[in-house]
Amino acid sequence: MSRGGARQPYDGVVAAVPVTVPYERYSHQSAHWWVGRAMKALAQASGLKPDEIDGFCVSSFSLLPDTAVGLTQHLGLCPRWLDHIPMGGASGVVALRRATRAVQAGDAEVVACVAGDTNQISSFKNMLTSFSRFSQDASFPYGSGGPNANFALMTKAFMNRYGTSREAFGQVCVDQRDSALAIPFAMMKKPLTLEQYLNARIIADPLRLFDCVMPCAGAEGFLVMREETARALKLPAVQVLSTIERHNAFSADPIQLRGGWEMDRDELWSQAGVSPDAVDLLQTYDDYPVICAMQMEDLGFCEKGGVDEFIRGHTMTCDGSFPHNTSGGQLSTGQAGAAGGYIGLVEALRQLTGQALGKQVPDARVAVVSGFGMINFDRGVCTAAAVLAGPGKAAGVEAAAA
Amino acid sequence: MTAPLARPPRKNPQRRSRVATIPPRPRSRVALAFSARAARGEFQLQVCADCGAVAYPPRDACARCWSVDLRWQPMEPAGELLALSVLDSSTNVYFRQRMPWRVGTVRLAADVSVLAHVHSDVAEGDKVRMIARTDKAGQGVLMALPVEETPHMDDDPQLRELTCSPRHRRVLLTDIRSSVAQALIPMLKESGAAIIFAGLAEPWKQNDAVTVAVADECVQLAELNVTDTGSVRECAASIGHKVDILINTASHVRPGGALDQPLVEARREMETNYFGLLRLLQYFAPVMRSRGADGANSATCWTNLLSVYARSSWPAYATSSASQAAALSLAQAARAEFVGSGVKVMNVFHGPLEDPWYEPVSPPLVTPAKLASVTVKGLCEGLEEAVAGDIATDVVNRWREDPGVLEFELQHEREVD
Numbered sequence: 155m156s157r158g159g160a161r162q163p164y165d166g167v168v169a170a171v172p173v174t175v176p177y178e179r180y181s182h183q184s185a186h187w188w189v190g191r192a193m194k195a196l197a198q199a200s201g202l203k204p205d206e207i208d209g210f211c212v213s214s215f216s217l218l219p220d221t222a223v224g225l226t227q228h229l230g231l232c233p234r235w236l237d238h239i240p241m242g243g244a245s246g247v248v249a250l251r252r253a254t255r256a257v258q259a260g261d262a263e264v265v266a267c268v269a270g271d272t273n274q275i276s277s278f279k280n281m282l283t284s285f286s287r288f289s290q291d292a293s294f295p296y297g298s299g300g301p302n303a304n305f306a307l308m309t310k311a312f313m314n315r316y317g318t319s320r321e322a323f324g325q326v327c328v329d330q331r332d333s334a335l336a337i338p339f340a341m342m343k344k345p346l347t348l349e350q351y352l353n354a355r356i357i358a359d360p361l362r363l364f365d366c367v368m369p370c371a372g373a374e375g376f377l378v379m380r381e382e383t384a385r386a387l388k389l390p391a392v393q394v395l396s397t398i399e400r401h402n403a404f405s406a407d408p409i410q411l412r413g414g415w416e417m418d419r420d421e422l423w424s425q426a427g428v429s430p431d432a433v434d435l436l437q438t439y440d441d442y443p444v445i446c447a448m449q450m451e452d453l454g455f456c457e458k459g460g461v462d463e464f465i466r467g468h469t470m471t472c473d474g475s476f477p478h479n480t481s482g483g484q485l486s487t488g489q490a491g492a493a494g495g496y497i498g499l500v501e502a503l504r505q506l507t508g509q510a511l512g513k514q515v516p517d518a519r520v521a522v523v524s525g526f527g528m529i530n531f532d533r534g535v536c537t538a539a540a541v542l543a544g545p546g547k548a549a550g551v552e553a554a555a556a
Numbered sequence: 557m558t559a560p561l562a563r564p565p566r567k568n569p570q571r572r573s574r575v576a577t578i579p580p581r582p583r584s585r586v587a588l589a590f591s592a593r594a595a596r597g598e599f600q601l602q603v604c605a606d607c608g609a610v611a612y613p614p615r616d617a618c619a620r621c622w623s624v625d626l627r628w629q630p631m632e633p634a635g636e637l638l639a640l641s642v643l644d645s646s647t648n649v650y651f652r653q654r655m656p657w658r659v660g661t662v663r664l665a666a667d668v669s670v671l672a673h674v675h676s677d678v679a680e681g682d683k684v685r686m687i688a689r690t691d692k693a694g695q696g697v698l699m700a701l702p703v704e705e706t707p708h709m710d711d712d713p714q715l716r717e718l719t720c721s722p723r724h725r726r727v728l729l730t731d732i733r734s735s736v737a738q739a740l741i742p743m744l745k746e747s748g749a750a751i752i753f754a755g756l757a758e759p760w761k762q763n764d765a766v767t768v769a770v771a772d773e774c775v776q777l778a779e780l781n782v783t784d785t786g787s788v789r790e791c792a793a794s795i796g797h798k799v800d801i802l803i804n805t806a807s808h809v810r811p812g813g814a815l816d817q818p819l820v821e822a823r824r825e826m827e828t829n830y831f832g833l834l835r836l837l838q839y840f841a842p843v844m845r846s847r848g849a850d851g852a853n854s855a856t857c858w859t860n861l862l863s864v865y866a867r868s869s870w871p872a873y874a875t876s877s878a879s880q881a882a883a884l885s886l887a888q889a890a891r892a893e894f895v896g897s898g899v900k901v902m903n904v905f906h907g908p909l910e911d912p913w914y915e916p917v918s919p920p921l922v923t924p925a926k927l928a929s930v931t932v933k934g935l936c937e938g939l940e941e942a943v944a945g946d947i948a949t950d951v952v953n954r955w956r957e958d959p960g961v962l963e964f965e966l967q968h969e970r971e972v973d
Contacts, residue, residue, distance in 0.1 A: 303643055
């Protein structure tokens with residue numbers, strides 16, 4: 155499908171103030187509590203008062219029966235721009251996309267983008283049983299494996315088709331674990347070896363324990379504002395070079411071996427004006443390593459089917475040749491519900507502004523953040539990606555000094 | 557190859573019976589139409605009447621042309637297993653108790669992908685034969701089977717969860733005097749039934765057919781009169797905990813219209829066909845319900861043999877039809893009350909039987925052997941509704957097409973001279 159005119163750049167608008175509310179394995183608190191803490195952290199880090207935030211965008215699975223609307227009253231917000239994004243792992247990039255345009259068009263001055271979820275003992279099961287109508291009718295009755303079962307089948311099909319090895323998937327997990335060891339609240343606290351990965355207990359063949367994320371509670375957020383607002387507030391900020399979003403792509407494929415990125419990646423790179431080699435760090439959505447692999451291929455970092463060789467040819471730690479999921483990602487830090495759709499974006503904002511919570515990627519200038527969300531029936535429906543550019547290491551150091 | 561199911565050891569009465577758990581039960585309203593077909597063993601999916609696209613999962617609007625005219629149609633039950641996973645983890649207790657569990661993505665011949673349970677004799681890349689059945693939650697599911705029959709394939713543990721196979725199970729025939737009950741005995745034996753309890757009212761009144769039937773080594777006589785509450789209670793107290801499959805063969809039928817049937821006959825029909833079923837349900841169903849997950853020979857099916865005129869009255873047999881309609885209504889309620897226990901309720905609808913009380917009816921009558929074989933096949937396949945014979949099939953088809961028209965038609969179908 156061809157578009158009419160060229161897309162407008164995201165000039166004059168920035169993303170700033172990455173915040174993370176430290177994750178906890180279980181929480182008896184509500185999603186509202188976690189979102190509230192993220193808002194507090196955004197206000198503290200930016201120096202903005204609640205009435206200075208006139209745009210609000212939220213993603214959460216455990217907010218029911220509330221939506222973004224209920225949260226305005228709950229948190230005393232009076233926004234003139236409000237959004238609720240139910241796109242799971244694609245929520246972060248899509249929130250950034252929406253908020254950037256709102257600020258650029260003058261519909262809002264400062265938009266707070268937040269994702270947060272609680273994890274009560276029965277939250278995860280409750281979320282799965284009522285996840286979507288198709289999943290209720292045609293997926294959950296078949297073993298109730300939840301996403302483990304869907305991704306086991308996708309991983310199996312991917313391995314059968316492209317010959318991708320378990321070792322390649324393992325390296326993604328092992329390298330992410332290295333990054334996570336520097337994150338104090340990460341669910342996984344011990345180093346992971348490839349042997350441990352390969353020999354872990356089976357969850358849903360071919361997936362083993364370390365292919366799967368640990369559900370937890372937590373929240374992530376950031377602010378979107380005009381460039382001069384960020385400068386006035388002395389906030390180190392990141393520019394949005396380009397974004398893409400696609401839903402229900404390649405629906406005729408018998409089983410998911412690719413995602414919507416493949417449809418839109420040419421536009422992603424051409425609008426950004428950079429090529430994949432210019433990217434200093436990549437944050438993929440990582441609920442399972444097969445999805446990381448799919449994003450590396452479909453975004454154009456390597457050929458389709460070539461991801462095994464690509465992964466084996468790189469080190470993916472913060473100091474490696476291809477820094478990837480540099481905060482440990484969900485696979486090591488934990489999956490805090492919808493915040494899992496923000497973790498990569500928030501981490502990219504930190505890395506590009508020299509504010510890494512854990513290990514800093516040296517000279518991080520350009521980052522790609524990719525999202526993937528919502529196994530509505532048998533495959534992920536939502537895909538999105540963004541190319542971001544930071545002010546450079548120097549600016550981050552300046553800001554930290556100030 | 558499937559390992560043959562060994563005969564389960566005698567149960568230790570001090571051990572706790574496994575609590576019945578079920579797979580997820582909630583479905584959208586449209587998906588219930590899939591379940592209703594699966595209960596009859598029919599593999600049907602929605603097809604768009606405007607553009608011909610096959611819709612799955614069940615939809616309210618066509619994903620190709622947005623038509624809302626989606627019609628359930630039989631599908632070619634063929635496909636290919638694209639990917640297989642053996643689950644060792646589940647959020648649902650029913651599956652956790654039965655790990656590992658095989659699931660897969662199947663590309664159907666109709667060019668849609670489905671998730672399905674996968675038989676142990678199917679490997680990734682294989683062509684498969686699809687079946688639709690109700691699971692222990694009473695909801696429709698798909699299972700991928702080998703295209704060709706494999707040895708002991710019915711003993712596959714996941715398939716056995718969907719069927720009510722008599723193999724190694726104990727069956728109660730509530731009235732052995734019925735010719736259908738007598739025809740059922742060899743067929744149930746052939747299907748591997750361990751014991752057949754033969755219900756017999758007033759056992760001092762023997763006849764040749766009964767003597768022959770109960771002479772079989774598999775058959776144990778059980779004194780049972782469904783018209784007598786005390787008899788049903790005592791029989792249930794004695795063997796109720798051993799009944800895995802109950803087939804209600806007791807029936808009382810007399811020709812006659814509403815205007816001329818003697819009340820005494822109409823009452824006897826109700827006593828046997830309606831109150832008899834109610835008594836059996838009240839004394840046998842609770843213990844069956846508690847044994848729905850009791851190992852390889854769990855309680856599994858409550859079977860009613862019902863006249864097809866339970867669906868719509870045949871005025872020539874007005875009071876009989878009424879008692880059968882009452883029984884069907886009760887069976888529907890019983891099915892709802894069995895939900896969650898893992899015990900299915902199967903209704904086998906039949907037309908006029910080759911039986912003295914249908915003597916004046918013109919053919920094609922259904923033979924007791926035919927009714928018995930449809931019943932046993934239904935158990936083996938795990939159906940909740942089966943239809944025996946040409947008349948019953950014809951009536952059921954017409955009822956599904958338009959029950960209002962069928963009522964008009966039956967007014968004139970007085971085949972009795």
